[in-house]
Amino acid sequence: MQETLRSCPATQEVKKRFVTLNNYLNDEKNFFDESSRFLEFIRDEKLLPAIIFEVLNDNEYLNEVSSNSYKHVNHFSKIVLINDENQDNCRLTLHIWKPPFTESEISQELIHDHRFSFSSYVLCGEQVHEIVQESKDKSITKVRFQKYKYLPSNTGNIHDCFFEEDVYLDEIAEKKVSRGQVYTMHNEEIHRIVFPEGDEPIISFLVRGPRKRNYTHTYNTFYPREGMVSNVPMYTPNELRELLVYTLDKI
Secondary structure, three states: OHHHHHOOHHHHHHHHHHHHHHHHOOOHHHHHHHHHHHHHHHHHOOHHHHHHHHHHOOHHHHHHHHOOOEEOOOOOEEEEEEOOOOOOOOEEEEEEEOOOOOHHHHHOOOEEOOOEEEEEEEEEOOEEEEEEEEEOOOOOOOOEEEEEEEEEOOOOOEEEEEEEEEEEEEEEEEEEEOOOOEEEEOOOOEEEEOOOOOOOOEEEEEEEEEEOOOOEEEEEOOOOOOOEEEEOOEOOHHHHHHHHHHHHHHO
16 A cells, blocks of 8 residues: 555645544544544645545555445445544545435434544535434324444444334434535434435545444334344445546536
8 A cells, every 4th residue: 555655646645634633532622623624625625536536546546445435324335535454543434425315215214323523524415414312201293213222343334233222302403514514523413414305416525533432323213123234245446436436527
């Protein structure tokens, strides 16, 4: 990979700046500030298209990125551009919600929190976040959700889900993030992203902060109560190439 970096100046510049974010692993406020500035730098210098071109033009780099990238169970493509053997360090990913979605996918609630806090830059489309919290009040007029503990593997494409309890949820806010905007989210914030309508995708560029725990929670009405195991394959280099070409066309 070192030889690849020497031949990929945009990636080299981004990685040099990116690794400094690991200095803020125990300081979330400064992590949010510095990672947001990092994403604004990527945006303002138009470095993401340059990185994508470098991946597409270097087979070794393409193979490496594809070996860490996959279709997430929440129906978006997760492309890991900068990984770290230390799972507690930051990670740089590209997330793509690519239409069309099936009726079954659209009907799934996909409400969740995270193992880590993060900063994100929306490259394409508008992200609509429905923010919820667990409710202490039971009600026959509310949907009762099943709460699961979700334990992903180190690679993220394999996970176990264990049923914990039935809960009710209250929607407390809606956050809209437009193309070109940067936002942050704490790991314990519970939300879901509304799927895009029409042909326009949602594409975001995300700095994952330090891992704060080894599990997340997911809330829905369709997982089996006995829990489940999911194992999705990593993308092949050709599949990744198609996604990156698609991304270049949209951003």
